[in-house]
Amino acid sequence: MSKAIIKVENLFHSYMQGTPFEKEVLHGLSFEVYHGEKLAIVGPTQSGKSTLLQYFNAIFIPKKGRVIVDEQDTKDSRLNLKELRRKVAMLFQHPDSQLFKETVADDIAFGLKNMNFPEEVIEITIKKALATVGLDSNEFFYRYIFSLSGGEKKKVAIAGILALNPEILILDDPTAGLDPKGRVDFLNSIKFLHDKLGLTTIFVSSNMNDVVELADRVMILVDGKIEMIDIPENIFIKREKLLSYGLTLPSVVELVDELIKSGINVDEKIINIDQLEESLIKILNSS
Amino acid sequence: MELYKNTIFGFYREGDSLIHKIDPRIKIILLIVIIIFISFIRTFSGIVFIGLFLLLIIKLSNSSFFYILKGLKPVLPIILLILIFQIIFYIGEPGKILFQWNFIKISVLGIKVSCFMMLKAILIYFISSIFFLTTEMISFTDAMERLILPLQKIKFPSHEIVMVGVIAFRFVPTLVEELERLMKAQIARGADLDRGNLIVRTIKLSGLLIPLFISAYQRAEDLVLAMESRCYRGGEGRTRRIAKKLTILDFTSFIFTVLFFSLTFLTIRYFRLL
Incomplete structure (x- = not known):
């Protein structure tokens, strides 16, 4: 196992501390994220997923517990927050809220200017970032943000954070609100980025099919507690448990169950379509 | 934050x-x-x-x-x-x-x-x-409306005024939430909104106003559509579900x-x- 890039130790979080409305939403989480892996965080709504994400780039600083990113404690007052936030790029749930300038180029430049990149580098960096997410820089450089489609906005938002040359990518429900084609495109570009740049990727998703396609490991977060953290095969074998948390199963897993029910002997550990195809061909050939 | x-x-x-x-x-x-x-x-x-x-x-x-x-x-x-x-x-x-x-x-x-x-x-x-x-906000506005209802006789648009008030109140938390989202998105990309003295912070906050206004207008448009698609047509002839x-x-x-x-x-x- 490669080394941990993020360590979370006994992390608690409460909203409205010191008021009658106080509510604890994270109850002592401890886990590690390994260098270069793709970790999916899955859980029903209100389970604390988005809250947890905001600890990774020090938008939240732990009051109780510790978060260590790249061997630096986020609680440390000497910590260079800007540098940390450059290293840990975050894509929020609604891409429109991450874009706040008029044109694509201006928006991508926002982060670069904050990080004091020299003027002459900025334009090249913007073009490179646009190319990385698969947008033609001639077409998009001067486009107005409001003329973009949802998928394009998401890509521009990613370009905005990739321009900062991060090491860790954090995505909050990245495929929500995308059409089927947009979703496939998006997943592919995340995979591509991960493979090409070796980014550690942490993403929250409500779509189990995304999880199967993307994740190396899955964390199941329910009511602010980690119920399971394991490789996808070991997670999706526990069907009843997942359903009892109010989660759904990936389409392939549902299909496997149906096949088994109708007497076709496929392995119940199968979670993705390629494995299923392979084992079905095997069964067809042997009969 | x-x-x-x-x-x-x-x-x-x-x-x-x-x-x-x-x-x-x-x-x-x-x-x-x-x-x-x-x-x-x-x-x-x-x-x-x-x-x-x-x-x-x-x-x-x-x-x-x-x-x-x-x-x-x-x-x-x-x-x-x-x-x-x-x-x-x-x-x-x-x-x-x-x-x-x-x-x-x-x-x-x-x-x-x-x-x-x-x-x-x-x-x-x-x-x-x-x-x-x-x-509760809803019973407050309901009561407000009933209190100024008699003014309708002199053509005072009491229902409409209360409705505008309700919507304004209702959207304060939504706008605060929106503002928070914008601030976090900017902080995540290296803006120092959470640091610096009062003046520096105020100047930086002003950069949030335009996107906040845009999203408020979008919300207003959505709201109008949502209300009209549920046949809202003002106060005349409306009855109350719970008559206190x-x-x-x-x-x-x-x-x-x-x-x-x-x-x-x-x-x-x-x-x-x-």
């Missing part, structure tokens, strides 16, 4: 207390009556009387005194600033003067009057906090409060404390 989930003022707190049960119409009238009383008070003993009354109400409403007090914290600098200006620029009978420099005069009377004003403002803050902690009737509790609380304040008023006046 949490705005939305830490906002206190104006939040209804569910409960089952006497104060919760009073009809919102009566509560509004009483709130106005009490605020008028407070503004008439001119002695410290009057403040003490009203303070005691407020403590009683807090007790009856099952809220916590310190919790309401905490809500004052964000506006404290403004209150103190107003207090200082009031003391410095007090214009009135110049009793005993403590300090004088050019046009700045600090007099005993000035300090007394200014502190007094501040105490009154805090009392008004307290009573209105209790009101909003014990009154006044109970003994409402009359008692009304009479009690009015009596309390009248007696306080008369007592103080009689003993020449006012």
